[in-house]
Amino acid sequence: MNLVDIERRLREDSEVQLMLTTVERLDLPDWWICAGVLRSKIWGIDQNAQSDIDIVYFDPSDISEATEKKHERQLCEWIDLPWSVKNQARMHTINELPPYTSAQDAISKFPETVTAIGVTRRPDFELYLPYGAGDFRDRIIRPTPHFHLIFQRRVIEKRWQDNTGLHICI
Template sequence: MNRIEIEYRLQNDLELQQLLTIVARLNLPDWWICAGVLRSKIWNVKRHGTSDIDIVYFDSLDISEETEKQYEQCLNTQIDLPWSVKNQARMHTVNDLPPYASAQDAIAQFPETVTAIGVTRRPDFELYLPYGADDFTDRIIRPTPSFQVSGDRHSIFQRRVSEKGWRDDPSLHIQT
């Protein structure tokens, strides 16, 4: 599966289109639906009911966690799902990284290449794949540059691989 096929699959996923419409109503600056929900759709894996729907945005003028919770509540009034809304203008402090320049910059620094993915609709559909489509196509779980073996955060990548049970899935190839 290449980038065009991934984009086609996501653009034609009715549930994802509904989620994009709902999130767009919030008018968040620099917003993206990202991470596992998209990976699951690309791999045609049924999303676990408790899996978060990750929404990231970038607003340096309001970095309060309370605002994020208000956005989650607003989304829940439209459709009851486990929304996770995070302002990437503050998340660098949580992740002990230098400040992010944008939501895309933050997505590129997620732990795994197959988590570093985002889609938005502002106003048109846009797919962001900072590490390309190959790892999605080949079902490879590998760390992004921020979580490489030589870095301080590699243990976070290793923990996530274990917690998500990826080593137990014979269709996945873990590369550390």
């Protein structure tokens, strides 16, 4: 699986397209659907009911968590899914990292290389894979350089070691 295969799979997925159309209606600055929902789509893993749909955006003019919750409620009114909306202009403080400069900068600092993925439609479909397609192709879960200790905790919490089809690189 290469970059073209990943892009095609996400472009042709009707659920991803519905999510893109729905999030686009919020008209958020620098917005992306990202992380686990996309990884699961690429790997053909069914999302369980507890998995959320991560939406990130970058708006330094309003870093209120209440605004994020308002966006989540609006998305749920349109389509009842487990949306999680986060303004990356404030998330660096939670992750104890220097301030992010954009949503893409934040995505590149997600815990795992195969979580550091985003798609948007501003105005056309765009895929962002800061660590390339190799780990998706090889089904390898490894930490990004920014999150090695957090990555080790997530491996245990998400029980990835129990999935025999994955290779965990700690």
